[in-house]
Amino acid sequence: MSVLKITDVSKVFAGNTVAVDKFSLDVADGELVCLLGPSGSGKSTLLRMVGGFERPSGGVITIDGEEITHLSPEKRPTGMVFQSHALWTHMNVFKNLAFGLKLRRLPADEIKRKVEAVLELVGLAGYGNRLTHQLSGGQQQRVALARSLVLEPKILLLDEPFASLDQHLRERLREEVRDIQQRLKITTLFVTHGQDEALSMADRIVVMRDGRTEQIDRPDVVYRDPKTPFVAGFIGTMNLIEGTVSNGVFIRDSLRVPLPIADGPAILAIRPESLDLVAAEPGMARVHRVTDYGTHGLVDLDLPDGERIKSMVSHPDLFKAGQGVDLNPTAIAAFRDKMQVYRSQT
Amino acid sequence: MTALAPSRPRLDATGIGFAIVLTIVIVLPLLVVGTWAFTEVWRYPNVVPQQFGLRFWNQTLGRADVWSALTLSLQLSTVVTLLSAVICLPAAYAFARMSFPGRNILFFSFLAGHAFPKFGLLIAIAAIFLQLNLIGTFWGVVLIQLVGTLMFMIWIPVAAFQGVDRRMEEAARDVGAGPFRVFWSITLPQAAPTIFAAVLLSFVGTFYETEGAWLIGAPGIRTMPVLMISFINNQMVIQYGAVLSVMLWVPSFIALMFARRVIGGGAFARGFGG
Numbered sequence: 001m002s003v004l005k006i007t008d009v010s011k012v013f014a015g016n017t018v019a020v021d022k023f024s025l026d027v028a029d030g031e032l033v034c035l036l037g038p039s040g041s042g043k044s045t046l047l048r049m050v051g052g053f054e055r056p057s058g059g060v061i062t063i064d065g066e067e068i069t070h071l072s073p074e075k076r077p078t079g080m081v082f083q084s085h086a087l088w089t090h091m092n093v094f095k096n097l098a099f100g101l102k103l104r105r106l107p108a109d110e111i112k113r114k115v116e117a118v119l120e121l122v123g124l125a126g127y128g129n130r131l132t133h134q135l136s137g138g139q140q141q142r143v144a145l146a147r148s149l150v151l152e153p154k155i156l157l158l159d160e161p162f163a164s165l166d167q168h169l170r171e172r173l174r175e176e177v178r179d180i181q182q183r184l185k186i187t188t189l190f191v192t193h194g195q196d197e198a199l200s201m202a203d204r205i206v207v208m209r210d211g212r213t214e215q216i217d218r219p220d221v222v223y224r225d226p227k228t229p230f231v232a233g234f235i236g237t238m239n240l241i242e243g244t245v246s247n248g249v250f251i252r253d254s255l256r257v258p259l260p261i262a263d264g265p266a267i268l269a270i271r272p273e274s275l276d277l278v279a280a281e282p283g284m285a286r287v288h289r290v291t292d293y294g295t296h297g298l299v300d301l302d303l304p305d306g307e308r309i310k311s312m313v314s315h316p317d318l319f320k321a322g323q324g325v326d327l328n329p330t331a332i333a334a335f336r337d338k339m340q341v342y343r344s345q346t
Numbered sequence: 347m348t349a350l351a352p353s354r355p356r357l358d359a360t361g362i363g364f365a366i367v368l369t370i371v372i373v374l375p376l377l378v379v380g381t382w383a384f385t386e387v388w389r390y391p392n393v394v395p396q397q398f399g400l401r402f403w404n405q406t407l408g409r410a411d412v413w414s415a416l417t418l419s420l421q422l423s424t425v426v427t428l429l430s431a432v433i434c435l436p437a438a439y440a441f442a443r444m445s446f447p448g449r450n451i452l453f454f455s456f457l458a459g460h461a462f463p464k465f466g467l468l469i470a471i472a473a474i475f476l477q478l479n480l481i482g483t484f485w486g487v488v489l490i491q492l493v494g495t496l497m498f499m500i501w502i503p504v505a506a507f508q509g510v511d512r513r514m515e516e517a518a519r520d521v522g523a524g525p526f527r528v529f530w531s532i533t534l535p536q537a538a539p540t541i542f543a544a545v546l547l548s549f550v551g552t553f554y555e556t557e558g559a560w561l562i563g564a565p566g567i568r569t570m571p572v573l574m575i576s577f578i579n580n581q582m583v584i585q586y587g588a589v590l591s592v593m594l595w596v597p598s599f600i601a602l603m604f605a606r607r608v609i610g611g612g613a614f615a616r617g618f619g620g
Contacts, residue, residue: 051516052519052520053516053519072519073516073519073520074519074520074521074522074523078520079520079521080516080517080520082513082517084511084513086511086514086516086517087514088514088517088532088536089514089536090535090536099518099521099523099531100521100522103522103523103527144517147517148520148521151521
């Protein structure tokens with residue numbers, strides 16, 4: 001039963017680079033929260049501050065109400081899994097897992113029992129005598145996870161743990177990690193720049209940018225109801241079209257979409273799957289390219305002024321390059337001054 | 347999936363050429379010296395000695411000064427290497443991992459001893475040692491030879507410590523190890539093969555060091571190389587020198603064999619990259 005509470009935490013590096021700017025987050029017991037953002041958004045720095053590897057310039061971090069802000073890593077009830085695995089190559093798998101237990105002066109037979117149990121948990125039973133370089137990338141990452149889990153940390157920290165693995169393995173491992181996390185009900189903070197990972201694993205996603213929170217929500221909400229144009233553009237594919245609103249109609253070139261907000265500049269957001277196409281000549285836009293993915297098709301469109309937008313269609317064979325189409329959005333959102341000002345009900 | 351047929355390694359003409367040239371340059375002189383050590387008679391036009399024998403070995407090994415020189419050389423090399431390790435390894439760790447004022451200048455100063463003609467430096471040091479009554483003493487020679495090991499024992503271990511993945515150390519902190527435990531259980535074992543190579547180079551380098559030992563140690567301290575020089579200078583019998591040089595190979599040969607076992611083939615090839 002562990003709760004992580006981060007309050008107004010900042011990190012300013014030498015040269016006054018602000019990596020994390022008054023960040024606050026509560027992670028509930030047994031919850032898996034993803035920190036998602038582009039490189040340099042401060043997500044790894046934040047994780048490293050929770051793990052004790054960076055010293056916060058300000059703010060407070062508590063676990064179960066106990067302040068750990070300035071404790072060194074070895075005194076924190078956190079377990080970190082690094083992107084590079086960081087396995088100790090001069091020890092075999094068993095010794096890697098037993099190291100932390102030995103530091104806690106557990107009896108040898110208990111260490112053996114715990115290590116074997118955790119190897120079983122990550123699907124590597126019988127691998128204790130292997131050297132780390134004899135393992136595949138996925139197996140190494142499982143050992144790294146086991147090394148943290150065997151100590152039963154209150155908070156599990158994962159720093160882009162799958163970044164060095166190939167796509168196929170990544171998908172399998174994230175399911176396994178999610179299963180293990182839910183089975184152990186361990187409170188977890190997970191850093192990634194891959195939105196797929198965040199959407200498929202997290203209970204909640206924190207979208208970060210420039211050391212600040214853009215949005216904290218459940219994955220489906222972050223996808224369907226992005227609160228800022230940054231989140232809209234960062235999660236999934238989104239057409240973000242800049243234009244002006246006049247008398248309740250959004251205008252960009254030949255594109256006209258009803259938008260019941262006050263007159264002025266706005267950014268119109270439409271997901272490709274929410275943009276239906278109707279053949280028309282000359283039409284609002286022209287087909288640039290059609291890509292058939294089997295299950296669906298993706299149509300690249302050019303507005304007359306050259307702006308490129310995308311539409312997902314179920315029958316790509318209906319469209320050809322050069323053809324004129326009218327655009328018929330089924331769900332839209334609009335942003336002004338970096339805030340959501342309108343969202344259509346779907 | 348079908349297994350690919352193992353491709354036959356291609357013959358590398360340039361590589362073979364280099365190997366042959368290196369063999370001639372390195373192995374041939376060793377062979378000649380080795381042969382001389384076991385030769386009693388070998389006169390000019392003959393390619394093969396007329397008479398082999400162990401006479402000169404008996405004569406050389408029968409001399410008390412050879413044994414005392416060998417013992418002295420081993421003692422000196424051991425003391426110098428140990429002292430050097432005690433002084434240099436913590437310094438190397440500091441250079442690799444900490445930042446402090448004057449770090450770079452200090453770091454490069456360890457090259458200074460090798461940047462100038464060594465003999466001039468030795469003469470200057472000898473003048474100082476003379477006033478300190480260190481000339482002709484064991485510890486005088488230890489000090490002068492220590493200077494010679496500094497570069498190896500700082501520069502190579504610095505590279506070794508820098509080569510250790512910081513994430514490995516952080517992972518150890520994460521599972522509960524304090525800074526000293528991390529150094530002992532993670533950093534040092536990770537850097538060990540490279541550091542061992544530096545220690546080995548120091549030992550062998552000290553064992554063969556001649557100029558300093560001769561200039562500072564004479565006349566009381568006679569190491570193996572110093573003794574060999576005096577043998578070669580005083581007598582026109584080649585075999586004495588040959589026997590001594592074969593004896594001098596032994597420690598470095600043993601050291602290298604040992605090194606291969608500890609470090610493994612890869613580390614030498616990778617240039618001790620850590």
